[in-house]
Amino acid sequence: MTEKSAEATRDRLVRAAAELLAEGGRDAVSTRAVSAAAGVQAPTLYRLFGDKDGLLEAVAAHGFAEYLTDKVALGESADPVEDLRRGWDLHVQFGLTHPAFYLLMYGDPKAGASSAAGKEAENKLRRIVQRIAEAGQLRVSVSRGAELVHATGKGVVLTLIGTPEDERDMEFAAAAREHVISSITTGGQALGDTDVPARAAGLAAALRSDPVAALSGTEQALLVEWLDRIADA
Structure with missing residues (x-):
């Protein structure tokens, strides 16, 4: 994954998490739900955010x-x-x-x-x-x-x-x-x-x-x- 691609993926994950947070509160922001909403595999999320x-x-x-x-x-x-x-x-x-x-x-x-x-x-x-x-x-x-x-x-x-x-x-x-x-x-x-x-x-x-x-x-x-x-x- 290039640096530009990683940044785009990171931004997509953050925005997906932000939407889930706004709709359902903190409990709605699970790594599984965010990954699914952003169309990203869970390992990618962990690699980008720990x-x-x-x-x-x-x-x-x-x-x-x-x-x-x-x-x-x-x-x-x-x-x-x-x-x-x-x-x-x-x-x-x-x-x-x-x-x-x-x-x-x-x-x-x-x-x-x-x-x-x-x-x-x-x-x-x-x-x-x-x-x-x-x-x-x-x-x-x-x-x-x-x-x-x-x-x-x-x-x-x-x-x-x-x-x-x-x-x-x-x-x-x-x-x-x-x-x-x-x-x-x-x-x-x-x-x-x-x-x-x-x-x-x-x-x-x-x-x-x-x-x-x-x-x-x-x-x-x-x-x-x-x-x-x-x-x-």
């Missing part, structure tokens, strides 16, 4: 790639906080539209998160939080802000997926969104002289984007670390 876990990791990466396409399509506006809201709403919509994918992507710590698309999705969120910090509107460090948004959003979607569709309260997702935004941002208010954490977060974000030439790399990293600790104090 085992079922390897296949599921590839399927989760495929899901992250689909999600990332939608995320990129949002673009950026002049208001990073509003961009965070739009990104949150997209995340919730994706999870409820593709629940089986979401459970695999975010419910299984081994599947997909380490893929290039999974890491890029995380970087997109961090970039939005970084922009909020650069605008002087972040109360915590970029890392903590991104982690809070990610953890809260994931918990909200998993909770909604586990709730019967006719019993879901979509206001719950909006309320959680506004709660986490209010907890990490200044709410658009001007910073006071004593608002040290927000100022520290903004300066740390600025230094990450535009390092100071007078500082060595080690000094720069140390200063940013101190500023992050002040922001999270």
Whole structure:
């Protein structure tokens, strides 16, 4: 099998597994069913993915790639906080539209998160939080802000997926969104002289984007670390 042929077969298997996952959930993705759906012999599947876990990791990466396409399509506006809201709403919509994918992507710590698309999705969120910090509107460090948004959003979607569709309260997702935004941002208010954490977060974000030439790399990293600790104090 040539490299090009192997890649085409791999893609066919991933797409077949993705369709089975969407239709019947994780239990429907057996190596036998995927091989049959893709018209491929089982030994070929094992040669390309190692085992079922390897296949599921590839399927989760495929899901992250689909999600990332939608995320990129949002673009950026002049208001990073509003961009965070739009990104949150997209995340919730994706999870409820593709629940089986979401459970695999975010419910299984081994599947997909380490893929290039999974890491890029995380970087997109961090970039939005970084922009909020650069605008002087972040109360915590970029890392903590991104982690809070990610953890809260994931918990909200998993909770909604586990709730019967006719019993879901979509206001719950909006309320959680506004709660986490209010907890990490200044709410658009001007910073006071004593608002040290927000100022520290903004300066740390600025230094990450535009390092100071007078500082060595080690000094720069140390200063940013101190500023992050002040922001999270």
